[in-house]
Amino acid sequence: MKKLLFGAAALVVCVPLVLLVLSSGVSLAIDPPVRVIGQETPVTVRVACPHGVRRVTAELEQNGNRYKVFETQQPAHHWLFLGKNAAPADIKFTAGRKQAPALGDGKARLIIETQANDLRASTESLAVDVDVITQPPRVSVDGFQHYINQGGAELVTFTVSGYWTEAGVRVGPYTFRSFPAPGGGANERFSLFAFPWDVPADTVPVVFARNPAGAEAKGHFWFKVFPKRFRSRDLDLSDAFLQKVVDEIDPNGSGDMLQRFLKINGELRKQNNGTLRDLRLKTEEKVLWNGPFWRYGKTESEFADQRTYVYKGKVVDHQTHLGFDLSDLQHAPVVAANDGKVVYADALGIYGNCVVIDHGYGLQSIYGHLSQIGVKPGDGVKRGQEIGRSGATGLAGGDHLHFSMQVDGVQITPVEWWDDHWIHDRILSKLARRG
Numbered sequence: 001m002k003k004l005l006f007g008a009a010a011l012v013v014c015v016p017l018v019l020l021v022l023s024s025g026v027s028l029a030i031d032p033p034v035r036v037i038g039q040e041t042p043v044t045v046r047v048a049c050p051h052g053v054r055r056v057t058a059e060l061e062q063n064g065n066r067y068k069v070f071e072t073q074q075p076a077h078h079w080l081f082l083g084k085n086a087a088p089a090d091i092k093f094t095a096g097r098k099q100a101p102a103l104g105d106g107k108a109r110l111i112i113e114t115q116a117n118d119l120r121a122s123t124e125s126l127a128v129d130v131d132v133i134t135q136p137p138r139v140s141v142d143g144f145q146h147y148i149n150q151g152g153a154e155l156v157t158f159t160v161s162g163y164w165t166e167a168g169v170r171v172g173p174y175t176f177r178s179f180p181a182p183g184g185g186a187n188e189r190f191s192l193f194a195f196p197w198d199v200p201a202d203t204v205p206v207v208f209a210r211n212p213a214g215a216e217a218k219g220h221f222w223f224k225v226f227p228k229r230f231r232s233r234d235l236d237l238s239d240a241f242l243q244k245v246v247d248e249i250d251p252n253g254s255g256d257m258l259q260r261f262l263k264i265n266g267e268l269r270k271q272n273n274g275t276l277r278d279l280r281l282k283t284e285e286k287v288l289w290n291g292p293f294w295r296y297g298k299t300e301s302e303f304a305d306q307r308t309y310v311y312k313g314k315v316v317d318h319q320t321h322l323g324f325d326l327s328d329l330q331h332a333p334v335v336a337a338n339d340g341k342v343v344y345a346d347a348l349g350i351y352g353n354c355v356v357i358d359h360g361y362g363l364q365s366i367y368g369h370l371s372q373i374g375v376k377p378g379d380g381v382k383r384g385q386e387i388g389r390s391g392a393t394g395l396a397g398g399d400h401l402h403f404s405m406q407v408d409g410v411q412i413t414p415v416e417w418w419d420d421h422w423i424h425d426r427i428l429s430k431l432a433r434r435g
Contacts, residue, residue, distance in 0.1 A: 015056045026053060026114045026124040031372050034110060036213045037103075037130045040094040045068075045112055046417060048088040054117040060100050062108040062132065067100030069093070072289050074117055104263040106162035108132045113307060137164035141219035144430055148205075150228040151197035151304055151413045155430050156189045156221055160185040160209045164217075167209040169193040172200070176408045179285050179361050182431060190431060192361055194410040195321070198305040201227035230304040231322075237261070237311040245395050249349060261296055264350060265309070265397065272349040273322070277409035280362050282343040289338035292420040294383055296401050297390075301325035303404070303413040307379035322411040323366065323404030330399045331372075336381040337403070337417075339364045345373050348419060351402060354392025355387050365414070370394050 028047040034043055037060065047053050059072040070093035084354065095110065097103045141158040148154045158178075160167050169191040170177040178195035180186075204225060210216035219393045242257045248266065253260050301321055309317040336357055343364070344356035351368035355375060358364050371391025381387060390401045405414045416422045 007383040009377065011058070020114040023246050025389065026116045026122065027124050028108075028112060028114055028124055030112065030126065030128060031327075034095075034128065035130060037108065037110065037132045037301070038096050038134055038213070040096045040098045043093055043095050043110070044093045046088055047114055048217070049114075050086055051116055051118040052086040053089070053114050054121060055182065056170035057110045057116040058093060058095060059101060059113075060095060060132075061128075062103060062106070062128075062143050065102065066111075067102060069099035072364045076121075078115065083256040093239075097132070103134075105132050105134055118207070131165075131212045133163050133211050133213045133215070135162040136163040136215045137167075137211055137217040138215045139167070139207055139209045139219040141207050141430045144221070146221060146223040147426070148223055148225045149196045149398060149416065150195055150199075150201055150225060151230070152416050153192060153407050153412050153426075154188060154193050154205075154223075155192050155427050156207060157188070158207050158219055159185075160187050160217075162209075162211075164209040164211050164218070166211075167191075168207070169205055170208055171195055171201045171205045172365050174410055175412070182211055182287070184324050191372070192363060192397070192407055192427070194407040194412045195225060196323075196410055196412075197228070197230060201225050203384055205276070224403040224416055228304075230306055232300060232306040232308065234308045234310055237264055237316070241286075241397055242302055245397075247353075249394065253364035258316065262317055272351055273381055275344075275348060276356065276366060276411070279343050279356055279358070279364060280406070282340065283362045283364065284360045286360050288340045288358065291338070292384065293365070293405075293414065293417040294335055295326075295414075295418045296337075296403060297326035297332070298343060299324060300327050300400055303411075323402050323417055324414060325400050326434060327398075328390060329398040331391065332399055334367055334370060334388045334390055335387045336385045336387050337414075338383045340365070340377045340381060342377050342379040342387070344382060345376050345379075348394070350395040353388065353391065354394075355382060357387075362408035364406050366402070366406065366411075368404075369396040369400060371399075 008391040031046050031047045054076055057072045059066045059068050108130050109132050111127045116122050138161045139158055146154050169176045174196055176191050176209050178191040208220035242261050246260045249264050250260055263331050305321040307319050307321055318352040340357040340359040343358045347417045348354040353370035353373050356364055357366040370388040370392050372389040375387045390399055392399050404411050
């Protein structure tokens with residue numbers, strides 16, 4: 001009798017233990033992935049558990065609040081799941097504002113929770129970030145007249161509404177950010193944009209606002225573009241020049257001197273301009289400059305000169321010179337063209353020793369070929385303050401300053417910014433009269 005009772009007790013203990021051990025977990029995935037939730041967005045959850053699932057719930061979490069949008073339950077199988085081999089199942093439902101009216105446009109999380117239908121009843125959860133978007137973006141542009149020089153800059157103001165996450169100006173393949181209008185309402189913005197030198201003069205600039213769902217609103221404004229014919233110049237390459245610049249820029253290289261120069265003039269030029277372009281992300285969202293920009297020396301080369309490089313009577317390369325070459329005395333003081341903050345001060349390939357100053361809202365000035373650098377990143381500078389000395393570092397044949405400006409990473413002619421009248425009419429007056 002004792003053996004019988006012991007066997008029964010062991011059975012009572014062991015069977016649940018075995019059933020518990022044989023229980024399994026649940027794997028789940030959202031397929032296809034969901035990134036945007038609207039009024040009613042279809043969601044498919046692939047659930048895999050050999051014993052089936054007891055419960056599946058879906059919730060949307062936003063601003064600390066959770067809203068249940070779906071739940072399904074099956075009778076619990078605590079003991080009768082052995083031998084069961086359920087195939088993966090697709091659970092389909094809709095999630096959105098119709099299921100959770102309190103949802104607002106913006107960021108949220110979709111949270112899926114499941115529970116296995118066996119003795120252990122283990123749970124699994126999956127959370128993904130989503131954008132709740134129920135209102136399309138809308139944009140209303142100012143009624144100002146916009147006169148634009150090819151290779152120059154312009155400013156447009158506009159108002160956005162609906163749900164949007166990005167707004168700015170598009171000019172051909174180029175995109176320029178927008179910023180909140182100083183002193184304006186929550187949806188009032190402006191964009192300081194360039195009409196790049198390499199964009200056809202008949203290109204139509206467009207204000208846009210879009211959201212992660214792919215919805216985009218466009219706004220048009222009155223404008224007139226003044227086409228610019230950029231100069232063409234031949235530059236003869238001497239062996240002495242090649243030796244100087246190649247040894248300085250590529251001191252550890254080897255091989256044919258001309259081929260090394262062409263690699264510097266092409267590939268390295270692109271890399272260096274990419275470094276300058278990325279500095280747009282270090283801009284401050286306020287006007288740091290005041291009045292017209294300082295003009296250094298006399299002009300040797302102009303913005304967007306089309307240069308043809310000739311070596312021993314043969315054309316070997318073509319490049320565009322994105323700046324002004326300005327000369328004065330040898331090792332002359334170079335000063336900040338306007339108030340701002342230094343965001344770069346170091347060697348930069350073809351530009352040699354280079355300083356870049358941020359003037360706010362994506363506007364930056366560039367100083368190349370310096371013999372000395374007298375500032376460091378993070379320094380605040382004033383218009384007329386010395387930042388270095390002119391020189392012949394980088395891809396320079398003689399002592400001069402390479403001066404350029406850029407708007408949101410796109411280099412532009414600085415001529416406009418030397419003109420106080422242009423600055424007032426094209427930039428400051430629009431901010432003062434926005435709307």
